[in-house]
Amino acid sequence: MTDIACEIPTIATPTDRLVTPQFARLLVMVFGSGLSMYLLTSVVPLYLAASGSGGIGAGLSTGAMMLSAVAMELLVPAMLARYGYRATLGLGLVLLGAPSLALVGTSSLPLVLAVCVIRGAGLAILVVGAVALVAELTPAHRRGEGLGVYGVVVGLPAAIGLPLGVYLTGVVGFDALFVLAAVASLAGLAALPGMPRRSTEVGEKQHVKVLGGLRGSGLLMPTFVFAAVTVAAGISVTFLPLASHSHGVVAVALLIQAVTAPAARWVAGRLGDRFGPVRLLAPAMLLAAIGAGSLVFIGSAAAVIVGAALFGIGFGAAQNLTLATMYDRAPKSRYGQVSALWNLAYDGGWGVGAIVFGFVVAGTGYPLAFGLTAGIVAVAIVPTLKRHAGDLKVGL
Numbered sequence: 001m002t003d004i005a006c007e008i009p010t011i012a013t014p015t016d017r018l019v020t021p022q023f024a025r026l027l028v029m030v031f032g033s034g035l036s037m038y039l040l041t042s043v044v045p046l047y048l049a050a051s052g053s054g055g056i057g058a059g060l061s062t063g064a065m066m067l068s069a070v071a072m073e074l075l076v077p078a079m080l081a082r083y084g085y086r087a088t089l090g091l092g093l094v095l096l097g098a099p100s101l102a103l104v105g106t107s108s109l110p111l112v113l114a115v116c117v118i119r120g121a122g123l124a125i126l127v128v129g130a131v132a133l134v135a136e137l138t139p140a141h142r143r144g145e146g147l148g149v150y151g152v153v154v155g156l157p158a159a160i161g162l163p164l165g166v167y168l169t170g171v172v173g174f175d176a177l178f179v180l181a182a183v184a185s186l187a188g189l190a191a192l193p194g195m196p197r198r199s200t201e202v203g204e205k206q207h208v209k210v211l212g213g214l215r216g217s218g219l220l221m222p223t224f225v226f227a228a229v230t231v232a233a234g235i236s237v238t239f240l241p242l243a244s245h246s247h248g249v250v251a252v253a254l255l256i257q258a259v260t261a262p263a264a265r266w267v268a269g270r271l272g273d274r275f276g277p278v279r280l281l282a283p284a285m286l287l288a289a290i291g292a293g294s295l296v297f298i299g300s301a302a303a304v305i306v307g308a309a310l311f312g313i314g315f316g317a318a319q320n321l322t323l324a325t326m327y328d329r330a331p332k333s334r335y336g337q338v339s340a341l342w343n344l345a346y347d348g349g350w351g352v353g354a355i356v357f358g359f360v361v362a363g364t365g366y367p368l369a370f371g372l373t374a375g376i377v378a379v380a381i382v383p384t385l386k387r388h389a390g391d392l393k394v395g396l
Contacts, residue, residue, distance in 0.1 A: 018146055023137045025195050026130060027153045029089065029188040033126050034154050036097050036185035037119075038161030039177055042241050042254065044103075044112065046166070047174050049242060051107035059358020062238045064113045066351025068120030069127075073344050076128040077336035084197040089129045090189060095122025097185025103178045122185075124343065132339040133196065135327055144277065144324045148269025151320055155262020162254040166241055218329040219341060221383050222322035225281060227345035228380030229318045232292040232373050234350030235357045236311065240295070240304075243366040249301045253308035260312030261319070268317035269324065277321040277328070281384040284321060285377060288314025293374035296367045 019027075045058030079088045099118040102111065131150075138146030168177055236257070241250045264284075272280060287310050294307025322345075326338045353373070361369040 018138060018142055019149065020137060022195050023134070023146075025191045026133055026137070027150065029093070029191040029195075030126070030130050030150070031153055031157055032184045032188040032191075033093060033096055033123075034157030035161050036100070036157075036181045037123060038158045038258075039165040039181045039184065040100060041165070041237050042162055043165040043169055043174065043177055044116065045238050046169060046241055047103070047107055048109065048112060051109075056358045056362065057109055058238060058242060059354045059356075060109075061112055061116050062234060063351040063355035063358075065116040065120035065123065066234065066347040066354070068117040069124035069347040070344055070351065072121040072124035073128050073340045073347065076125055077132075077340050079125070080129055080132065080336050085129060085133055086192050086195055086197050088125055089195075090192055092122045092125030092129065093185050093188045095119065096126060097122070097182045100178045100181045104175045107174075120347070124347065127343045127346070128336070128339045131323070131343065132335045135335045135339070136196070136332070142273065143327055144269035144273035144320065145266075146269075147320055147323055147327075148266035151265030151269070151316065152262040155258060155265060155316065158261065159255060159258035162237060162258050163251040166247060166251050166254065170247075219326050219338065222278075222281075222325045223341055223345045225285065225380045225384055226318060226322040226342065227349040228376050229285060229288050229315055230346050230349030231353030232288065232311065232377050233315055234353045235370075235373050236292070236295065236308075238354045239357060239361065239366070243295070243298050243370075244304065246301065249304055253304050256305060257308040257312035257315075260309050261316030264313040264316030265320045268320040272321055272324050277324040278384070280317065281321050281325075282381055284314045284317035285381045285384055286314070287311070288318060289374050289377040289381065290314075292377050293371065295370035296374070298366050298370065 041062075044061045048057040048061055076088070096119050099115045099122075102115050131147075134146055134150045135143060165177060237254065240253060241247065244250050268277075268280060268284065291307045291309070291311025291314055294303045294310070297303035323338075323342050326342055327335065330338045357369055357373065360372065364372075
């Protein structure tokens, strides 16, 4: 009886309470790191465009950061298994925050791209580690809700940082924003003590390669679907400030998109726990496709703003639904792999989309390029419709 009693607190805490002290610390940390990222997401492309690098330079800056994140994400599961959560996440906070200080006073394209590469590595460590830790700290029957809460907190920096960064460029200047971004990430180091050091399940299976064991796992379909919608997300936040002549419209659109996405992420988590996440994917992708397509009418403020709302809802819902589907199809020992794979889709789609769009728009103009982007999202609806009733059968 003594042994059983000693084990009860460990088992009961995550079951009885969704937001534990450890989960709360994690949320504080991801808020700061997210603010660091989103303050500069649209600002760095503007910074390069103002210095004469144009749309290609803007696309390269976003692409460099996200593709660097993709490369690092392949390594993060092994880092978590070897060094644990605290040390790994601490490294991510430093790599994401400190390099932005190097941008103060210079807009040299090689330097900016180098900073983006380093920050991308930090971002990869943080997102993979944080998402894996969310899955570990929340009970399976409330995982969708837990991911929804996490999504809301992650989305708040986007809601604040994306429009605020664009607005503040004309108020405090670029240099002050670079310092603020550094402080926001580094402050998260204070939240690390008290968070778990390592996974509660240690073993050889934790060392599974990110891209290994995917055949027959059911992870490929949600990965592909999510990558398609992140292509549009990366393009919108990178090029909307450049495509529109009104910074006011851009700020409002980015704010609406950033607010609707986390709200939809939380609602989708609640509904996904009840009805199954796969069932809701097709409607989410349809909304995202319509929202992305609205940018064809880039000269209409109403189209841009309404489209941002629709895309935000679809994108936010897709974030939760694809990740919840992947966790449902994987054992706990492979949560690190699932987190890395999902974030590969996120950052790979975001980065590749921004780079390719930068070259495409130079030859087609913004309306047609935005239309092609919407087409990519629309195509991804097809595999979401090929599901077994109740998602009882693992597909791809």
